[in-house]
Amino acid sequence: MAVVRSLLSLVSPAGSGGRLSILVFHRVLALPDPLFPGEVDAVMFNRICGWLAEWFRVLPLDQAVRHLRAGSLPARALAITFDDGYADNHLVALPILQRHGLCATFYIATGFLDGGRMWNDTVIESVRRCTRPVLDLTALQLDGLQQLPLATGDQRRAAISALIARIKYLPVAERLQKVGALAELSGAFLPEDLMMTSGQVKAMHQAGMLIGAHTVSHPILARLDAASARLEIEQSRQTLEGLTGARVSQFAYPNGVPGRDFSEQTTAVVRELGFEGAVTTGWGAARGSTDCLQLPRFSPWDRTRLRFAARMARNLWAS
Numbered sequence: 001m002a003v004v005r006s007l008l009s010l011v012s013p014a015g016s017g018g019r020l021s022i023l024v025f026h027r028v029l030a031l032p033d034p035l036f037p038g039e040v041d042a043v044m045f046n047r048i049c050g051w052l053a054e055w056f057r058v059l060p061l062d063q064a065v066r067h068l069r070a071g072s073l074p075a076r077a078l079a080i081t082f083d084d085g086y087a088d089n090h091l092v093a094l095p096i097l098q099r100h101g102l103c104a105t106f107y108i109a110t111g112f113l114d115g116g117r118m119w120n121d122t123v124i125e126s127v128r129r130c131t132r133p134v135l136d137l138t139a140l141q142l143d144g145l146q147q148l149p150l151a152t153g154d155q156r157r158a159a160i161s162a163l164i165a166r167i168k169y170l171p172v173a174e175r176l177q178k179v180g181a182l183a184e185l186s187g188a189f190l191p192e193d194l195m196m197t198s199g200q201v202k203a204m205h206q207a208g209m210l211i212g213a214h215t216v217s218h219p220i221l222a223r224l225d226a227a228s229a230r231l232e233i234e235q236s237r238q239t240l241e242g243l244t245g246a247r248v249s250q251f252a253y254p255n256g257v258p259g260r261d262f263s264e265q266t267t268a269v270v271r272e273l274g275f276e277g278a279v280t281t282g283w284g285a286a287r288g289s290t291d292c293l294q295l296p297r298f299s300p301w302d303r304t305r306l307r308f309a310a311r312m313a314r315n316l317w318a319s
Contacts, residue, residue, distance in 0.1 A: 004055050004309045009075045011316040012285070018073030019316050020064055020286040021056070022279060024297040027086045028093040035128055035153060042092050044303060049100040051308055052078060060210050061105040062249055065277035065292050080104035081279060081297065083214060083252055084118060087193060090200040094207060106204055107214035107252035107279075110239040112195040118218060121194055122179040123163045127156050129188035135159065140181055142166050168255075172219050198243055205244040212250035213237040213275075221253060221266045230269045237273070249276040251293075256281030258294060267293050285319035 012019045029041040040048070052058055056078035059067070067073045080097075082089050085108035097104055112118055117125075127135070127150065135148045145166055148159040167178050183190055196204075205211050215221070215232040216239075224232070237248045251270055255261035258280050270278050270293050277292050284296035298315050302308040 005076065007313055008055055008309075008316070011313055012076050014073060014075040016071035016288055018068070018071070018075070018077060018288070019319055020068050020073060020295075021078040021312065021316060022061070022064075022286065022295060022297040023052075023078065023080050024279070024281060024299050025080070025082045025093070026084055027088050028096070029088060030092050035156060038301070042096065045093060046096050046099070047303075048308070049096055049102055051305060052080070053100045053102060055309065055312075058102050060103045061212075061277060061279075062210060065250075065295075068286055068288060068290070069292060071288050081212075081252070082106045083256075084109055084218070085112065085196045085201070085214070087196050087200065090196055090204055094204060094209065097209075098207065103208060103210065105210040105212050105250055106201075107212040107250070108196070108201060108236070108240055109214045109216065109218040109254070110236045111216040111218070113201065113239075114195075114197050115192045116195055117190065117192065118195070119167070119175055119179045120164055122183055122190060123167065124160050125190045126179075126183045126186035126188050127160050127163070129190070130186040132187070135186060137182070137185060139185065140178055142178070169220060169223070171223070172217060201240070201243050205246060210250065211240050211244055211246070211248060212252055213240055213248050214252045215254055218254045220255060220261050222259075222261055222263045226265055226269055229266055230273070233269060234273060249274075251275045251278040253278065253280055256297075258282045267291075283315065285316050287319065 028045045029039055032041050033039050056076045057074045058078050061079040064077055064079045082104060089106055130150055133151045135150055138146045145162055149155045150159060167175055213236040215236050219232060221229045240248045253262040277295060279295045279297050282296045283298050286295050300308055300311040302311050
């Protein structure tokens, strides 16, 4: 649609005044999830990719960062990113990206490869698969969370939201202890194939996708000292470079809210390690003046063509 491209070119011009949109995804489900109907599925992602290919100049993020630094971005520059390393990124998202001739960057939390499961997915699947109408969590000693009703989808969503909010900022060891106990209390059989295998990461790289680091265990980096943060980041990169045989120049802060989930100290560590770009989950679009180690990202949730375009333009205009 020429009108949309013209509008986007006005708010995202070429050259030194350019702005870089970076979209963030996590999963692309093969089929809609009744528990989370708003999650992106294959049909919706295919639609989004069609819009992006038509309206934007989609770049690999490493190239986009170099253009941003040099003041040479093309008009309507955009990069696509995925966090965490879910298996559906390879099984579902990759073929759709290839169909549209698009590249994306996949940030991998390496500690969960080959059968691991992120703590939040343990929470989600424990609640989803629990067959009891009420989940008794008294033994977990989580203030305000003792008896969680699970009779309806709304109650399960509310339980998941409350548990994740209560557990997210616990120290890593305590967080793991709590979610392990939750899994036992739920009595549910939990999946072990949610995350990519090492072979799938290699295949993503061989398919022309960019692989970025995302720590080993997905901690809240602001809660770690500099040495511990450095170890998490450096080991993640070393594992990925060993798998792909290529330099890993891009990083994503876990959770990624500036000032809450990572700090100036964290960014200093990322800088010392020589990363060329690092992305946050702070909303906006990057300008030439933006620190390339604190790049904002955006997640438009609109499901119709014109609303999606309008929100993308609004995000660029406000940045």
